Amino acid sequence: MCTHNDADHANGILGFLKNEELLCDEVWLPGIWTSRLKDILVKPSIFIHELVLDIDSNHLAYDLATLGDSYSDNELPLDNRNESEEYVQLEELYSDLEASLEKNYDIHDVAQFHRGPYLWGLSPSHIELFVEAINAAKLIKDIAIAAFQKGANIKWFEYDEYQCSGGIDGILEPLNSKEISTVKKRGALEYLALAMANRQSLVFHSPSSSNAPAILFSADSNFEFKQTIPWSNGMIITASHHGSKSNSNCYLRYENERSEHLNSIWIRSDGRFRSRPGPWYLKIQSTQRYCTRCSPDFKSSQNVEFTANKSEWQSSSIACTCGQK
Ligand SMILES: [Zn+2]
Ligand SMILES: [Zn+2]
Incomplete structure (x- = not known):
């Protein structure tokens, strides 16, 4: 896709x-x-x-x-x-x-x-x-x-x-x-x-199943579309536009629409861009976010991998260190 x-x-x-x-x-x-x-x-x-x-x-x-x-x-x-x-x-x-x-x-x-x-x-x-x-x-x-x-x-x-x-119903569904x-x-x-x-840019959702929680593929969207986003507990959300400052509306929509106890994991891919991630991404609890490359210390990069364990996504990748010198 x-x-x-x-x-x-x-x-x-x-x-x-x-x-x-x-x-x-x-x-x-x-x-x-x-x-x-x-x-x-x-x-x-x-x-x-x-x-x-x-x-x-x-x-x-x-x-x-x-x-x-x-x-x-x-x-x-x-x-x-x-x-x-x-x-x-x-x-x-x-x-x-x-x-x-x-x-x-x-x-x-x-x-x-x-x-x-x-x-x-x-x-x-x-x-x-x-x-x-x-x-x-x-x-x-x-x-x-x-x-x-x-x-x-x-x-x-x-x-x-x-x-x-x-x-494909239940597997990968378009949201916008x-x-x-x-x-x-x-x-x-x-x-x-x-x-x-x-x-x-096209946003897709893979709903939760008995084997794994959901995944939201955000692309570079600003989530300004009117369709419902099916937030669900334990879901993985790809950080829109690599966590760019200009895409703060995604996080705003998440905060406004999610129920109080809903938790999620954010994944961000990026190259060497000092301007990213924006402040909204850093508001997410640091153990709940993973980057392929953290900023501003760009020395290490990793493949971020998750495996599904029934109701939870688990990872042995290193959690985000963005914003730390
Ligand atoms: Zn992009
Ligand atoms: Zn990071």
């Missing part, structure tokens, strides 16, 4: 899919990725032309992720150029994936050849946004093709603030998305920005 098109999330699934020793029956990907996937696969030059025009008329020199969050929060109006065009039938994407394997256009090459007529008018910060957008499109294409070549069934989950559907078979066609820049938006 991949939650959104951010390199630290998307490169992981690409590594998995490209490793021939690792197998899977299904790959779950963000539904927004399909909105212009056909164009990226088989008509990249038309897509890139549209992208350059979009970037040129974007007066804010945001990076792609910030742009995505702004679209998501309705701070920026959504593009309605393609409103009248039909919805994309996702079943048809399999033939586009097949066609693209034969043609195998390198999207960087196509972007290079567009340079003359279109790119010269872009300001330096717009050129950076363009390069970021081309890299984002390439990552979406590479993951979709790798999933297709793996022979896996691909399921698409579209972010939704109110409804959720699909997944719907499993879809058609998708709306969006403008090129808006598409790539929304695909990267933290706000729209």
Whole structure:
């Protein structure tokens, strides 16, 4: 499963899919990725032309992720150029994936050849946004093709603030998305920005069973969706956006909604970022949180492993030492 098109999330699934020793029956990907996937696969030059025009008329020199969050929060109006065009039938994407394997256009090459007529008018910060957008499109294409070549069934989950559907009942259930078979066609820049938006990253829940308590997979979400979060005692919660300060709403929602005696374990993965974790993560009792790498002493890193013992998750990993010198 991949939650959104951010390199630290998307490169992981690409590594998995490209490793021939690792197998899977299904790959779950963000539904927004399909909105212009056909164009990226088989008509990249038309897509890139549209992208350059979009970037040129974007007066804010945001990076792609910030742009995505702004679209998501309705701070920026959504593009309605393609409103009248039909919805994309996702079943048809399999033939586009097949066609693209034969043609195998390198999207960087196509972007290079567009340079003359279109790119010269872009300001330096717009050129950076363009390069970021081309890299984002390439990552979406590479993951979709790798999933297709793996022979896996691909399921698409579209972010939704109110409804959720699909997944596998009792095993892995979406909390802020719907499993879809058609998708709306969006403008090129808006598409790539929304695909990267933290706000729209997919959240999933693995309910408790007789063998193990639940797990909440938070991705980089800020938990601003309206669906109920099924908090339960002993659950593991992945610290949203690596415990980033900007995601304090997740913890706020947890504190407001959980019952008084509910306890949980928080897991945080991170690289070398001094700015993380934010103060909210440090409020969690230190024996209840585990990091793959603690800040600001980055010297040691670990795989955090848990095993289920009926009503409890147990771990021999070292509890968090973040904030200690
Ligand atoms: Zn992330
Ligand atoms: Zn830590």
